Amino acid sequence: MMRAWIPPILFTLSGSAVAAELIRQGNPWGAAAVLVVFALPAGVNSPLIFPKSVGAAEAQRRSAADGRPVVFWRPGCTYCIRLRMRLGRNARRLHWVDIWRDPEGAAVVRAANEGNETVPTVVVAGRPHVNPDPAWVRAQLSSSA
Missing domain, CATH: 3.40.30.10 (Glutaredoxin)
Known part of the structure; x- marks a missing residue:
């Protein structure tokens, strides 16, 4: 069951890491945009849409x-x-x-x-x-x- 969640978790973690770096650099709007960009494929690849x-x-x-x-x-x-x-x-x-x-x-x-x-x-x-x-x-x- 956990195997189905690997792609969405990887998208979420990757987006969070990039967003955290952008926030550290003082770019909260860029961080928000990155989170949205990574959240979309995480949602689409999750078992929740089926x-x-x-x-x-x-x-x-x-x-x-x-x-x-x-x-x-x-x-x-x-x-x-x-x-x-x-x-x-x-x-x-x-x-x-x-x-x-x-x-x-x-x-x-x-x-x-x-x-x-x-x-x-x-x-x-x-x-x-x-x-x-x-x-x-x-x-x-x-x-x-």
Whole structure:
């Protein structure tokens, strides 16, 4: 679980160090700007912007029941962030599996990607799709409703 927080913590610590140096030099406005610049990627890379993850088995069970896609992702992945942002509110209707928190989910992704943990991997009706276009995922979500 801690592994997911490493990128945001590093962004926060780095920004704080640079801001502290700017404050020491007498530039509080520059320090504030640096904190904002480092806080944005920290927030985007944190697990907080993604809907609550479930285990792979639970996600697959839910998907079988309601027909909604399952998204396998990991924190810090720019393609996962792009998918999440482009889906907007619709992202909450998908079943999200964090492969860093769920070894079974990581195994599903490796099986679909020739041993690689390539994310996002979206599973629709049992078929994996690697890094699909967000518009296509939105269409799959519409057709399952």
